[in-house]
Amino acid sequence: MLTSAAPSATLESKHQALRSALRARLPQGLIVAYSGGVDSAFLLWAAEQERRASGGRLLAVTAVSASLARAEREDAARFAAFVGAEHRWEETAEFANPAYLRNDLDRCYHCKTELFRLSHDLAARLGYAAIAYGYNASDRGDFRPGHRAAKENAIIAPLDEAGLTKDEIRQLMRAAGLPLADKPASPCLSSRLMTGVAVTPAKLRDVEDLEEMLRGAGLRVFRVRLHEHGGARWLRVEADPAEMPAVLAVRDALQEAARARGYAWVTLDLAGYRTGGGTSRPKTP
Helix, strand or coil: CCCCCCCCHHHHHHHHHHHHHHHHHHHHHEEECCCCCHHHHHHHHHHHHHHHHHHCCEEEEECCCCCCHHHHHHHHHHHHHHHHCCCCEECCHHHHHHHCCCCCCHHHHHHHHHHHHHHHHHHEEEECCEEEECCCCCHHHCCHHHHHHHHHCCCCHHHCCCCHHHHHHHHHHHHHCCCCCCCCCCCCCHEEEECCCCCCCHHHHHHHHHHHHHHHCCCEEEEEEEECCCCEEEEEEEEHHHHHHHHHHCCHHHHHHHHHHCEEEECCCCCCHHHHHHCCCCCCC
């Protein structure tokens, strides 16, 4: 149910298209691959609203591995409880896959392939006919190896089918009074390692620890990126320019924490936060 400022007629039409797509899937059982980010959170809420209105079966599944930050796990748990949807945590095994650990441009493909394999196994055991995830219209044309894995595994994308963009999803969440409507983008911890830096749980813990320090200093839009080159290891902080003074306020603590973990230095990237950390990635044809 939408509670605050009403969306436009066009946006409401897209919302109704989403409801129709979910209504068609729920009777046979629908699993939502749910990370706790904005897109999958909205998809889960919309599906649970439709389940309550029209019936059917719905299950949210969240993958658990070393790449899931503690804060993200807490957000996912709180929102699923808020929505009232049935929710399961499932351990994934991408860290047993050398192709994932290499951290090349297909890392997300290997991660999503594991998630969807596990989801299909779960669907077969529990009798769910379809699996959905949060890909949406704003993701079209981006470099999305995970979407290739979704297509290979017959995963549906109801948000994209309805033509909903990320901005529209946030608008609908605000109209419904949902938490997480203004949550910054939150990819997995492995995305903080620059392409080609091998993924290990220890490196992800290091990044997470420093990001927790920045979050505690009041930052909202930021990343800690991990670099390795020629035997040197260092960390690079990206932040919204307006929040850079907050980074400098804790620079001594950041540097001390980094050196205690074996990093030579911490830098502040004056270009600020940007998706992908400034790395060059191809566009999907």
